[in-house]
Amino acid sequence: MISNKYLVRSLCATLISTAFLAPAQAGETELLQKIEKLAAELEAIKAELAATRQKTEVVEKKQEAISTEVARVAAAPATPAAAPITESQLDALRKTLQQTVISSYGEIGYNRPRNAASQTQTDVARAVIGVTHRFSEKTKMVAEFEWEHAIASKGDNGEAAVEQLYVEHELKPGLQAKAGLFLIPAGFLNTSHEPTSYYGVQRNFVETAIIPTTWREAGIGLSGTHENGFSWDAGLTTGFDLTKWDATSNDGRSSPLGAIHQEGQLAKSRDLSLHGAINWRGIPGVLLGGSAFSGKAGHGTSGFAANDARVTLWEMHGRYNPGKLDLTALYARGTISNTDALNLTFVGQPTPVPSSFAGWYLQGAYQVWKNEDYSLTPFIRYEQFNTAKSYAPVPQGLGVAAAEDEKVTTIGLSFKVGEGVVFKTDYQKFRLDSSRDRYNLGVGYSF
Template identity: 70%
Template structure:
């Protein structure tokens, strides 16, 4: 705009100069110059008019934008006020009552097809769990989980209905809590983090189901502590196992030695109690190092029992490193059952005597190859080796028992996550000892 005004001033000066030109100047040349200057003046006026029109348009648009912003701001303020008022009201109500209840759940449905036998393919509603956490105040809460397995529960069906957890926890002081009731044992990587969104593969790994009987819970008392240096610990006194539940005519003991004598809080015999302790360190971002131990007598003072001195001991060491897209983990666990030599003599000739030792280990690696706001894809590879009957106690001559062979399984597959609470899974499992068990698995799981 300033440039145009300056140009107009120059033209005016030139015109004025032209009119005061001496009379002896050529009249035709003067008229030609005047006409040229008039044409330039008209062009400048047109440019000024166009500039004014643009300026008026911008001002109008700015006015409309200001009006729109004001209207939207008013609307947002109204909604915010209403929402805030509702939230404040809810907070005030929760504060007055001093309580809060949260509902949670997880579940999974799986499909399995053996590689060499399509006729044995099956689909199973593996589990559905409903959880309730009620906080009485800022320091005291109740936790309960109710689980249904294999869809249907009745006398003639394989389904189960059970209380997976039921305990009360109280914060004694910052960093120290105590609990009482039925709770999960702080063992391994899977037992306390067993939702389908928390592990790789359609089914839980063999080591933490056959050797560590996940999900393993006991009734009793426990203490938990956390420290600023990344160390956390658990310790407690609980119920234990009942060796009198061992069925030598069944293969349950060879599938999971401790799973076959686990009492699960069901009228649990408590003559002999057990102790447990766990220690974990998370001092480096993404790194977890830890271990646990559990021990207790399992005879339970049964009348006329030859195994009242039986003792169960299980320990594990584990590590996990998950700095970002990479997720690697490893675990080793070993269990023993002592004081069962006399009991095994009564099982002579049966298919499943009581082992004196059993063990397992695995290593696993996963890498997130793709991620958006709503989806992620993480392939993984796991190798595990385990033996549910590595050794037996000494037996009289002629009654000696041969240890079982190590089982070796390789699992490869991928987890496809949808948002934060849903996962689709696919994997293939290769059994080194018996290729007839090789299988494809598909699954869907959720957790919230």
Template identity: 55%
Template sequence: MKTTRICLAIATLFAAGSGHAATTDAKLLARIERLAAELQAVKAELKTVKAQAAAPAPTAQPTTPAPAPRTAIAGTAAPTPAAPTALPAPSAAPAPEPYTSPLASNAGRTTFFGYGEVNYNRPFRDQSQTQFDVRRAVIGIAHQASERTRIVGEFEFEHAIASATDSGEAAVEQLYVEHRATDNVGLKGGLFLIPLGFLNLSHEPTAYYGVERNFVETAIIPSTWREVGLSAFGVTDAGLRWDVGVTSGFDLNKWDGTSTEGRESTLGAIHQEGQLAKGKDPALYGALSWRGTPGLDLGAGLFSGKAGHGSKVAGTPGYVAPDARVTLWDAHVRWTPGNWDLAALYARGTISDTAAVNTLFVGQTQVPKSFFGWYTQAAYKLWQGGEYALSPFVRYEVFNTAASFAALPAGLGADPERDEKVVTTGANLRVGDNVVLKADVQRFQVARERDRLNLGIGYQF
């Protein structure tokens, strides 16, 4: 049987590792991960066969044994919730595994997946602003078109109701076709997530600590951030994962000086999200992540592209900054020794040629020249019993969406914002692999009116 062959292969790998010094631990780890994923797929296939045999009616549809991958990460096929991982996190989502070619029997299979969260926020000062919110609900569909090609669509609904008069939003979060040229190299085209930071790729509520997503990876890295384009990605036997691509970029023509949206997230105010995205000047990105040591993830990424697109601004004879460029980079590390889960991230962005743009927004919200943020976070699995696991955590973050501005004549420019500093303390209670209950308290140094208590429930399937 396939299962027996896989077990013998794993045993052979361990024997080879002890008898041949030239075989590195990282190579063995990568091969074991691939074999473990294939074993999991075989088990899922056997489970489906048993379910079909036990079905009372021959026309009944078998239950899909495992959800489809949720996100595509550099050099990996996004894991199913039950898939094994070599980098377990105490209460966050498992680290993604190296790609394993799907079994030929999976060709033609269509699966569904999703996640969602419902939150409660209670400010300490103005409790009249207390609110409940169906923050988001996401449904995804994946179709295995062939042994090495799959089609993925992911659809998000925010704030319960989406209409012209409501605050909700309906959006296509991802829509792409992925093809595996080899077991370790893949190609992808369509609307997909940009691999910067942790959260943009793994943003299910079971994948992060705290009720709300952290500020650095929402205000500086505008998660969930996706672009339309083409990418190539892969993983090496040494545990190095890479991802490069050419995509759509940001559009400075979308900046609204009468709105405060640009102060909440600089790039969030000018991202295009695949909606009639201007593409005169495509952007480029590259990302690396090394996981050659179990429990350690070192990564960095860079995204850069022009944001002028040669478009005209209303009320002006032509665009005043055709060569304005947006550049964003990050560096991050995560270490999970034992019951600890430790992480740190730094991100910084710049927009060039903003002086001419800001002459259009004198007295309004101006475009910043630079913005940045960083955080450190520590969590510890304090208790585990049965399917329950309790992990307290603390996170300290510093961010500024308008750290500097290009020079303008006196009286016309804007002053830099103060660095906001936020301390978040709380706990995640895992209920099995796919449900999490959360509670935390957030304290702000500058906007103290935002101090609040947060409660939430999240799931994935």
């Protein structure tokens, strides 16, 4: 191969001969063009030569470093081969790495009423940070902290709350005990309400108006799982506080139990409540279950007209999810007993305490497309609910008429990016109050 040095010399000779030995008839302009072209080629060769020299220096330094490392290793004393890592050591390493786990979920929604565009709004509905710390193989702590509606301060609509805070200990394989503030195992969403786990931009009405998701109580609980597909939960916890009922507001009409839940905030605890739940997953893709919760809600409050009032809520649910198809159904019913004397004190107010409230829904979804990164699932849901289905009898002319059932049809799509991010859109049609018809868009995540 001809060296760059030789090319430089050759090009210089050519340049000289061209400049001084050119035929006399050659034009001056042509001669200058040839000189400029040859000069440009000379500069290019010089640049290439400099780059080659730089690369050579880099290679030489790398070779020197490799040689030094080889010499060092060769001079080092021989060591026996490392012993293979045992399975128990691997388990210990996994436990160390998984000792503390951070989780989170959040969602943002856009709602546009069909007939009232001026009421269109966007809301950072919630952001939740979770911490699970495992003290040992059998004992752990679970905590979740939630912020709703973006800003939590005086004069804002936002709220900051402790959603869960409990410790759990495995008594034996398949049997756990816990104590603290935890979610009541009712329905589908109360214990699994991340935006990636349900269809629709908003949580369904039955599991917000009838079952006040997310509903948590402070207390103790037991849970168990069995090889035959059955699992169960039972516990003794705080309950509702009926003294919080405000007959002048619409809160009780939106969600009767949501208006009187305590959420662990200086919760009245003279009257405690019992709950139980059972689920069966004995066939792949099939879930059948139900739950019940009951407890007094007066707490022996002095001068209160309904100290014997009892709140009871029960529900049944089923799901069939063999693959791409996902079918769910749920029925929930609640009662508040011994409210007649209390409602007499609310005569003339718009929202007395209902003696019963109930709702149900059917939902179907089908995953029409999926690849390694994305999936698309359309769904349809029909639900019917009533937050004031009946009232305790009062003297004629003093009571409030029971409400009619609201019926809502929701049609929408869920577009998932992997398993942790979802984009949603849907349209909701209200049969009783069509002014609430709306288009919704949302984005959510969970990890």
